[in-house]
Amino acid sequence: MGDSSLGPRPLLGALRRRRRPIVGAVAAVVACTGATALLGGFDTVETTTMPQWPAGEPLDLGPAEVTLLDHAVRDDVLADYLPDGAAAWLIVRARVEATDGETLTYPPEVVSPPEGAVLPDGEDAQPSADRVILLSDGTARPQLHPGLPEEVAYLWPVAEPGDVPAELQVEVLVSRLEFSASSQDDVWRTPQPAADVILPRNAQMPGTFEDTV
Amino acid sequence: MRRLVVALLAVAVLGAGLLVDHAERAWPSTRPFVRTGTVGEEVRLWPGWVEVRGARAANSYVDPYGDEIPTDGVWVAVDVVLTGGREPVGVAQWTLEDAAGRRFQASERGGAYLMDSAQPESPLRGEIVFEVPRDALGRLVVRAGTRGADDRLGAVAAIDVTVEEVSQRPMTAEQPRWEER
Numbered sequence: 001m002g003d004s005s006l007g008p009r010p011l012l013g014a015l016r017r018r019r020r021p022i023v024g025a026v027a028a029v030v031a032c033t034g035a036t037a038l039l040g041g042f043d044t045v046e047t048t049t050m051p052q053w054p055a056g057e058p059l060d061l062g063p064a065e066v067t068l069l070d071h072a073v074r075d076d077v078l079a080d081y082l083p084d085g086a087a088a089w090l091i092v093r094a095r096v097e098a099t100d101g102e103t104l105t106y107p108p109e110v111v112s113p114p115e116g117a118v119l120p121d122g123e124d125a126q127p128s129a130d131r132v133i134l135l136s137d138g139t140a141r142p143q144l145h146p147g148l149p150e151e152v153a154y155l156w157p158v159a160e161p162g163d164v165p166a167e168l169q170v171e172v173l174v175s176r177l178e179f180s181a182s183s184q185d186d187v188w189r190t191p192q193p194a195a196d197v198i199l200p201r202n203a204q205m206p207g208t209f210e211d212t213v
Numbered sequence: 214m215r216r217l218v219v220a221l222l223a224v225a226v227l228g229a230g231l232l233v234d235h236a237e238r239a240w241p242s243t244r245p246f247v248r249t250g251t252v253g254e255e256v257r258l259w260p261g262w263v264e265v266r267g268a269r270a271a272n273s274y275v276d277p278y279g280d281e282i283p284t285d286g287v288w289v290a291v292d293v294v295l296t297g298g299r300e301p302v303g304v305a306q307w308t309l310e311d312a313a314g315r316r317f318q319a320s321e322r323g324g325a326y327l328m329d330s331a332q333p334e335s336p337l338r339g340e341i342v343f344e345v346p347r348d349a350l351g352r353l354v355v356r357a358g359t360r361g362a363d364d365r366l367g368a369v370a371a372i373d374v375t376v377e378e379v380s381q382r383p384m385t386a387e388q389p390r391w392e393e394r
């Protein structure tokens with residue numbers, strides 16, 4: 001007599017045992033797909049256009065009120081700090097006020113320039129500002145105190161000044177301030193576009209900026 | 214079945230961890246140890262002490278490099294003495310709170326980082342500089358905290374001080390120096 005384990009009943013059992021993981025995997029996929037469908041994951045998303053916001057009008061971004069004013073393209077300020085491949089700075093001027101009753105160090109991710117206008121940072125065609133400067137005295141990464149609105153300049157390196165249109169459309173970004181357990185401090189996270197703003201060109205920045213940077 | 218139980222237990226543990234983490238921040242069960250005091254009083258800031266000797270305000274401020282720093286508000290310099298106890302004391306944050314509850318961090322342009330620690334029996338005296346709007350003046354509270362943004366379970370000294378007069382002369386802050394005990 002040969003091997004009794006190859007009889008019809010043990011063989012059927014072995015096949016069933018082999019199928020179990022496959023059945024489990026299929027069931028998991030079906031369950032996940034069903035849950036996604038129930039939660040609306042396959043619903044058609046309505047495409048919405050970003051709201052257009054006028055330059056010079058304050059925008060409430062949660063812990064701060066931001067007013068985007070204008071922009072300039074300059075190669076005669078902070079020229080020594082231009083990175084390789086850059087010919088000028090795109091400077092976006094904004095008035096920012098901390099409105100949450102506490103001093104803020106506002107993040108560089110407040111404005112996002114259009115793709116192609118500024119020098120990309122690796123794969124990122126819309127990088128956050130390379131420099132954030134207080135216009136009144138040139139302080140980098142300035143503190144913003146409640147009740148004291150400040151004019152701030154956001155700077156990006158530009159490869160070709162002609163790539164920046166005179167009427168520059170930028171996105172205003174809103175971020176959330178969250179406590180980070182790893183750094184034991186509040187950090188800005190998840191910048192999201194909130195509105196589009198068309199900024200006029202301003203050939204001159206305020207006099208103090210010309211003097212201090 | 215056993216694998217399903219293990220998976221469910223793993224999900225339950227992760228979920229409970231996230232819930233506890235969120236709950237502790239949203240509805241904290243702990244708070245800082247706050248000691249209060251007034252001008253001229255040594256206030257416990259474990260493991261050391263802090264004392265506010267006075268405060269003054271001016272329209273403009275000359276930083277340690279000799280540059281006059283403009284402001285649309287006023288500059289307030291708070292004269293403080295920081296002393297270690299049985300071990301050195303560290304201050305992670307100096308803030309000034311006005312009557313409306315607004316909290317102003319020490320200006321980074323005022324050299325507050327030089328007053329961030331003191332050794333036992335070696336009082337360190339200097340002025341911490343704040344930039345505030347003019348309407349913040351009046352009754353103020355100087356807060357020194359041993360922890361930063363999350364001050365729970367840290368020590369905080371909260372000291373009342375009143376500043377009303379604003380000098381028209383540019384203000385230069387006293388730089389930290391060791392004081393005889």
